[in-house]
Amino acid sequence: MFDHLKHLSKQANFFLGNRWNSPLHTAAATEMMSCLWPSSDDFYHPLNPMFTPFFAETRQVTAYDVVLLRDGAHTLLDFYMRFPAPKKSRTLFLVNADLYFLVPEPWRPQTLAYRIDYKYEAPTKKLVFYGLISESFMAWNRFRHHIDKWLKQFSPDAEVSAYLAIRNEPMNHNWDDKTLAFEVTAGIQNYFKNKIEFLNFDNLKKQGSNPEATFVSLDLLRTAVGFCAMENMFMGQAIKVHPRGIYQAFNGEKIGEWPLSFGHKMSIYQGECPDSDYSTFFFMKKMNAYPLTPKLLDTLAARLTVV
Amino acid sequence: MRLSTSVIFYVVQLFSAISNRGMLKVCVVYSFKPSAWVSCQKIVTNLLKAYELNQDQLELTLVDFSNRITDYDFVASGTKLVNAKPDVVLFLDHQPHPVYFLSWVMREFREIDHTPAFVFHLYGDFSLTFKEWVALEPLIEKANVLWYAASERQKAMLTEFIPEEQLHVCPFPVDPKEFRWNGKRDEAFRKEMGWKDDETVFIFTGRLSRQKRIHQLLSTFAEWRRETQANARIVFVGDPDKVGEPWLGKPEYDSEYFHDLMEIMDEMSEDDRAHVHFTGFRPNKELPRFYHAADCLVNISVHNDEDYGMTCAEAQASGLPLILTDWAGFHGFQRPGLENEVQLVPVRIDPKGKLINLKALKRAFSHMHENHKSFNREKIARTSLEWTSVANVANIVSRNPTRFKVFSKFLPLMHHAGHREYYTKHNTFSDFKKKSFNDLYMKVYRHYVRPS
Numbered sequence: 001m002f003d004h005l006k007h008l009s010k011q012a013n014f015f016l017g018n019r020w021n022s023p024l025h026t027a028a029a030t031e032m033m034s035c036l037w038p039s040s041d042d043f044y045h046p047l048n049p050m051f052t053p054f055f056a057e058t059r060q061v062t063a064y065d066v067v068l069l070r071d072g073a074h075t076l077l078d079f080y081m082r083f084p085a086p087k088k089s090r091t092l093f094l095v096n097a098d099l100y101f102l103v104p105e106p107w108r109p110q111t112l113a114y115r116i117d118y119k120y121e122a123p124t125k126k127l128v129f130y131g132l133i134s135e136s137f138m139a140w141n142r143f144r145h146h147i148d149k150w151l152k153q154f155s156p157d158a159e160v161s162a163y164l165a166i167r168n169e170p171m172n173h174n175w176d177d178k179t180l181a182f183e184v185t186a187g188i189q190n191y192f193k194n195k196i197e198f199l200n201f202d203n204l205k206k207q208g209s210n211p212e213a214t215f216v217s218l219d220l221l222r223t224a225v226g227f228c229a230m231e232n233m234f235m236g237q238a239i240k241v242h243p244r245g246i247y248q249a250f251n252g253e254k255i256g257e258w259p260l261s262f263g264h265k266m267s268i269y270q271g272e273c274p275d276s277d278y279s280t281f282f283f284m285k286k287m288n289a290y291p292l293t294p295k296l297l298d299t300l301a302a303r304l305t306v307v
Numbered sequence: 308m309r310l311s312t313s314v315i316f317y318v319v320q321l322f323s324a325i326s327n328r329g330m331l332k333v334c335v336v337y338s339f340k341p342s343a344w345v346s347c348q349k350i351v352t353n354l355l356k357a358y359e360l361n362q363d364q365l366e367l368t369l370v371d372f373s374n375r376i377t378d379y380d381f382v383a384s385g386t387k388l389v390n391a392k393p394d395v396v397l398f399l400d401h402q403p404h405p406v407y408f409l410s411w412v413m414r415e416f417r418e419i420d421h422t423p424a425f426v427f428h429l430y431g432d433f434s435l436t437f438k439e440w441v442a443l444e445p446l447i448e449k450a451n452v453l454w455y456a457a458s459e460r461q462k463a464m465l466t467e468f469i470p471e472e473q474l475h476v477c478p479f480p481v482d483p484k485e486f487r488w489n490g491k492r493d494e495a496f497r498k499e500m501g502w503k504d505d506e507t508v509f510i511f512t513g514r515l516s517r518q519k520r521i522h523q524l525l526s527t528f529a530e531w532r533r534e535t536q537a538n539a540r541i542v543f544v545g546d547p548d549k550v551g552e553p554w555l556g557k558p559e560y561d562s563e564y565f566h567d568l569m570e571i572m573d574e575m576s577e578d579d580r581a582h583v584h585f586t587g588f589r590p591n592k593e594l595p596r597f598y599h600a601a602d603c604l605v606n607i608s609v610h611n612d613e614d615y616g617m618t619c620a621e622a623q624a625s626g627l628p629l630i631l632t633d634w635a636g637f638h639g640f641q642r643p644g645l646e647n648e649v650q651l652v653p654v655r656i657d658p659k660g661k662l663i664n665l666k667a668l669k670r671a672f673s674h675m676h677e678n679h680k681s682f683n684r685e686k687i688a689r690t691s692l693e694w695t696s697v698a699n700v701a702n703i704v705s706r707n708p709t710r711f712k713v714f715s716k717f718l719p720l721m722h723h724a725g726h727r728e729y730y731t732k733h734n735t736f737s738d739f740k741k742k743s744f745n746d747l748y749m750k751v752y753r754h755y756v757r758p759s
Contacts, residue, residue: 044563046570202375206343211590229561236562237546237588259569260562262546262587 002256009046029053041229052079096226130163131218330366334393337400338373346617353480360701401430404439424451431612441725451711457615458636463754480700488626488688493599510601519608556742598625609661623691626684635755
């Protein structure tokens with residue numbers, strides 16, 4: 001199977017989703033990509049990394065031999081709701097292993113799982129937190145109760161920087177004042193003795209040449225992205241990337257490895273996921289007006305094992 | 308050569324300034340925020356050290372001009388410079404472009420009727436900012452100006468744009484406190500890295516970039532090893548980038564070049580792969596150990612910005628023999644007396660791309676493999692530092708006052724390139740229809756190869 005995957009990667013056309021002249025570049029996809037930016041930035045991988053919002057019609061789902069889905073739970077659920085079965089599509093998909101339990105039964109024969117093997121070392125004295133601050137992506141109601149416990153793995157004396165990208169809510173258009181960014185900032189600041197230094201994206205990229213830094217994502221649930229462009233960038237610079245949360249439900253058979261940088265790699269898995277929660281999520285999603293309501297996020301968060 | 312009256316007047320004025328006050332007032336303008344390019348960070352730091360060595364003649368005032376400087380800080384920096392009423396304004400950094408600072412500063416100088424002299428150290432990105440240089444022309448017109456290229460080949464290229472008599476060569480300095488030959492190969496580090504005692508270790512340091520031809524270096528090394536059965540290894544220290552070949556219509560995405568390299572590795576035999584080592588990014592402070600443990604530095608870059616080659620200068624200062632392409636600033640590392648220790652691989656320039664003579668590269672591998680043990684590494688380091696050390700650069704820049712010439716205009720090609728840059732949105736040297744270099748590129752960059 002892994003040889004077949006390698007073969008597909010060599011003949012696959014690399015998809016350039018964010019190019020303005022891409023035929024798949026719909027307004028809805030563009031909006032979603034901007035809500036996820038910079039996590040949604042394009043990067044190259046032979047397995048054709050892309051997001052499902054670019055698939056607007058069935059014929060587009062059949063257009064590629066292999067697609068590495070970079071989606072988080074949010075857009076992945078949306079995709080499976082729009083395309084509950086593959087129909088004529090023979091495309092081989094790869095889904096983040098932590099989200100494999102969301103893959104509906106009809107899709108599973110042509111869906112592999114991937115897991116990023118972070119070159120993990122103990123956190124350094126300089127921590128750089130980064131994440132998308134959006135109620136659609138952060139299960140803050142649940143996470144706020146765990147943040148102290150989660151932060152205990154880091155030294156309170158560490159130097160702390162944060163890149164908090166405040167983004168539009170992709171589906172939820174209520175106009176209430178949002179306090180999430182302040183609450184997240186306070187949640188982190190309360191633990192550390194040093195003042196948080198806030199970064200913009202350019203300054204975040206410059207941290208890449210700092211070998212003393214460890215990058216820590218706040219998207220622990222993988223609700224926003226399964227394979228983040230920022231993570232890819234940090235890994236490419238051989239920077240220490242702190243592993244994100246892992247769900248326990250997946251136990252597939254490892255069929256191979258793919259290097260992502262000189263220090264990090266991606267493991268590819270095949271196999272059945274014993275736990276099939278798709279129908280539950282599907283039902284919950286149908287009952288709610290928006291793809292990931294707080295309740296649904298809460299359900300996802302309950303499955304999380306904090307690393 | 309006849310000196311113009313104004314030059315004589317200016318030199319007299321400068322020397323009288325020195326004799327009256329004993330010191331020449333120099334404002335050094337550079338970005339206090341370090342550049343994203345590691346080599347530029349080191350260049351600025353070392354150039355500053357060179358000027359500081361002349362502090363018995365120069366009264367230095369440091370002025371910050373950074374990218375994204377706030378309006379308040381911009382005015383504060385400008386005011387600091389104007390109030391200092393310097394004899395010379397010196398631009399050390401490659402970014403931001405001086406025009407954005409001088410457009411404000413020169414207006415203030417005009418109000419107090421003061422015109423300083425200007426020194427510009429030019430970098431490889433000179434050819435990416437023609438528009439800005441053209442805009443600078445009226446601001447420095449009639450002022451005394453001195454332009455420094457980092458190498459002879461860069462100087463030759465710049466003569467297309469700047470009057471030759473105003474151009475001089477000043478290498479980017481190396482600090483011997485950081486890079487020098489310690490007297491013996493670092494066997495402990497070789498052991499730590501898993502390199503065998505008896506194998507020849509070729510090393511590349513820097514960004515792994517398509518224009519630096521890492522893919523060709525990798526496959527040619529493997530081929531050469533298979534053909535000669537040489538006991539050798541190649542080590543790459545650095546990260547892949549995504550610069551691509553924009554002027555040939557080949558942009559690149561994050562990780563694209565990394566996966567291309569991995570594909571070449573995939574196609575190699577197990578034995579070939581065992582003799583290739585990618586370390587990934589390593590901090591600058593670790594580089595001296597790599598240079599002391601390796602046997603030869605190899606860099607076959609044909610990058611458009613290769614005006615000098617900071618890593619080559621540092622490696623040579625650490626006593627390493629070099630295999631380099633005969634391209635741009637690399638040519639300058641074959642100093643007299645080092646013809647054996649520095650092997651230059653010929654390059655041909657063509658509208659479709661730059662062609663490296665790979666047979667010559669294999670010959671250079673063999674030459675170094677057979678001879679590296681007989682080279683006197685102390686001599687390599689000494690000869691290199693005679694030219695590139697901070698002390699020598701201090702000596703070169705101490706002659707600044709005698710070298711100023713009145714600036715009137717850039718040469719017509721600068722205006723042509725500036726217009727082209729504007730109308731083609733920075734694809735100045737590209738023929739997009741043919742996906743090749745255009746005539747302008749061939750005219751300008753022909754200076755980067757050995758004249759045929």
